[in-house]
Amino acid sequence: MKKQAVRFDDTGLTCLIELLRGEGYEVIGPRKSGPAVRLARIESAADLTPGIDSETSPGRYRMAGAPDARIFGAGPAAESPKRYLHAPEARLAVAERENGAFRIIRDTPAAPKTALFGIRPCDVAGIARLDRVLLRDRYKDPDYEARREQTFIVAANCVRSSETCFCASMETGPRAASGFDIALTESVNGRREYLAEAGSTKGAAMLAQIKAEPAAADFVKASHAQCEAASAQQTRSVDYRRARKVILRNFEHRRWDAVGKRCLACGNCTMSCPTCFCVNTKDSSSPDLSHAERRRLWDSCFTQAFSYIHGGSVRTSTKSRYRQWLSHKLAHWQDQFGETGCVGCGRCITWCPAGIDITEEFAALDSSSQS
Amino acid sequence: MTAGEPATLIAAPPGIMEPLPAQVLSVDKETHDTFTLRMEQPPGMAGFRPGQFSMLYVFGVGELPISISGDPEHPGELTYTVRSVGPVTYQLVTRQQGESAGIRGPFGTSWPMAECRGKNVLLIAGGIGLAPLRPAIYHILRHRGDFNRLVILYGARSPKDVLYKKELAAWNLLPDTQVLTTVDYGGVSWRGYVGVVTTLFKFIRLLPSETATILCGPEIMMRYAIRDLTARGFDERQIWLSMERNMRCAVGFCGHCQLGPYFACKDGPVFNFPQVKPYMDLYEL
Numbered sequence A: 001m002k003k004q005a006v007r008f009d010d011t012g013l014t015c016l017i018e019l020l021r022g023e024g025y026e027v028i029g030p031r032k033s034g035p036a037v038r039l040a041r042i043e044s045a046a047d048l049t050p051g052i053d054s055e056t057s058p059g060r061y062r063m064a065g066a067p068d069a070r071i072f073g074a075g076p077a078a079e080s081p082k083r084y085l086h087a088p089e090a091r092l093a094v095a096e097r098e099n100g101a102f103r104i105i106r107d108t109p110a111a112p113k114t115a116l117f118g119i120r121p122c123d124v125a126g127i128a129r130l131d132r133v134l135l136r137d138r139y140k141d142p143d144y145e146a147r148r149e150q151t152f153i154v155a156a157n158c159v160r161s162s163e164t165c166f167c168a169s170m171e172t173g174p175r176a177a178s179g180f181d182i183a184l185t186e187s188v189n190g191r192r193e194y195l196a197e198a199g200s201t202k203g204a205a206m207l208a209q210i211k212a213e214p215a216a217a218d219f220v221k222a223s224h225a226q227c228e229a230a231s232a233q234q235t236r237s238v239d240y241r242r243a244r245k246v247i248l249r250n251f252e253h254r255r256w257d258a259v260g261k262r263c264l265a266c267g268n269c270t271m272s273c274p275t276c277f278c279v280n281t282k283d284s285s286s287p288d289l290s291h292a293e294r295r296r297l298w299d300s301c302f303t304q305a306f307s308y309i310h311g312g313s314v315r316t317s318t319k320s321r322y323r324q325w326l327s328h329k330l331a332h333w334q335d336q337f338g339e340t341g342c343v344g345c346g347r348c349i350t351w352c353p354a355g356i357d358i359t360e361e362f363a364a365l366d367s368s369s370q371s
Numbered sequence B: 001m002t003a004g005e006p007a008t009l010i011a012a013p014p015g016i017m018e019p020l021p022a023q024v025l026s027v028d029k030e031t032h033d034t035f036t037l038r039m040e041q042p043p044g045m046a047g048f049r050p051g052q053f054s055m056l057y058v059f060g061v062g063e064l065p066i067s068i069s070g071d072p073e074h075p076g077e078l079t080y081t082v083r084s085v086g087p088v089t090y091q092l093v094t095r096q097q098g099e100s101a102g103i104r105g106p107f108g109t110s111w112p113m114a115e116c117r118g119k120n121v122l123l124i125a126g127g128i129g130l131a132p133l134r135p136a137i138y139h140i141l142r143h144r145g146d147f148n149r150l151v152i153l154y155g156a157r158s159p160k161d162v163l164y165k166k167e168l169a170a171w172n173l174l175p176d177t178q179v180l181t182t183v184d185y186g187g188v189s190w191r192g193y194v195g196v197v198t199t200l201f202k203f204i205r206l207l208p209s210e211t212a213t214i215l216c217g218p219e220i221m222m223r224y225a226i227r228d229l230t231a232r233g234f235d236e237r238q239i240w241l242s243m244e245r246n247m248r249c250a251v252g253f254c255g256h257c258q259l260g261p262y263f264a265c266k267d268g269p270v271f272n273f274p275q276v277k278p279y280m281d282l283y284e285l
């Protein structure tokens, strides 16, 4: 069967949003929201904000005017779509006390139907990484599974790279290879047009309802060429295939001391990362002790309490916590799950108040182990 | 290492994701701060293998990983030896008979009882680390003919911290079984050994090539013990140990128990020494 690919303009895009909303999806997409492009609710195509780019560098993010009127022109949104699948806070269970004993009821509220609209290939890859950990390891996370099943993914391939992007080296972008229902590639030649490719039967069924012409081979080629140009713009990279060896060999490298002095252990990197999945649980009860509940909250390996065992934390120094994080992202994740924990979105670089750059830290270790 | 995906996904049986309530059958004081709780095994919960742990939940207060310290072949109940060191453990040890607590599990890898068969078994415990070893001892004693000499070396902080005193004495009287206990600080009335557990090595007569060793206790103790053992010719591949890390979920989702390439809750807590050897000497890994 030929892969379904169609071509439409803004009318088709509007139609796609309406179709998704008509099927009961809450559409979440990139839009100007305060001082950043964020993923937020999209009521109609009018909520999309064309002509905006994002300028990023270590520790810096600014919205800027774009050289063209693209709708999907800005880099990765400030927040990753992680929060819509792996909620920052979720109630896992409630317990009721009944004459001395208690009863525990699993609490998985009905998941909302969510269409992640115009998310970046790195974020699509980030969702695939979460799937591997939360759905395809020993057990399935019930909350994540429920939300994931209700999720429709419309990827927007990147035709421009931000300064902190390095998806090309992580092989997750700038064009999404899989993991989406529909992938859009936007072109501007006087007017906006989109190459829309189906990545699933759900996506194909959706595209079949849109009035569009089949995408001719040269349009497909020209659209994809833009992504290759975006790839060529990237200045950062990580040679992830070397990461396991480099990191294990350089466990006591002085670079860790240096970065440990800069790192504030604030956890911004883990919160903004599309794949960081660590959580903590909190138990609480009502004052009369008749009712208790368990909540799950995002946690960060940068906190002192994270590795606490009786007698003290395993990782007391900031250096050791930064090292744990980077080692997990690039090396140990590969041991555990057969892929990296980093998809090259660059958010941890952009949103680090100290401007710490994962690619630079890795390169420092790598170069010293090569020499 | 299991980078690939498991062949079949296990649909979580009851008591894995949410705690199952269970009644406390008895609470017995072991030492000034440590108690043994016998709990009913909640219906539907799988039996355990020696070395595995449960997550024990106190209504509204919290949940903690606790090793199972009872007899694996005593169906219908689960036994835990708990040291009171915080709000959850305090609530657990002050439970009354008939009150309840929640149990999830059993979780994790287990002691290599099959590999120990036909060999001498050397058990080395430090402090509360004796508790997770007790199911292995029960197993060996139940199937005594399957194993050769059993040697238990136990180090406690002081005489008043020695767990299972009566059982230790009884085991020591069994044929082909030797139990040696040492303490860090003896005081005036202590007539036994004083010093770290490795000082007991000189009293044991075991052929290294015919011995499987199992350790459980503080990491530093295990590190020094393994160093001494390998220097005495014990084979690293015949050494197993249990690693303690922070565990919040026990099912590989929370990330807290990471130990290099492992999550201790599912890849451990019991590891064959060569699995963790590259990571054990890395400070603050």
Ligand code: SF4
Pocket (backbone or CB within 6 Å): A269, A272, A273, A274, A275, A276, A329, A341, A342, A343, A344, A345, A346, A347, A348, A349, A358
């Ligand atoms: S580690 Fe940084 S660059 Fe990699 S996926 Fe996470 S936030 Fe993005």
Ligand code: SF4
Pocket (backbone or CB within 6 Å): A262, A263, A264, A265, A266, A267, A268, A269, A270, A302, A322, A348, A351, A352, A353, A354, A355, A356
């Ligand atoms: S690396 Fe940066 S963002 Fe991450 S904890 Fe340190 S200071 Fe915060």
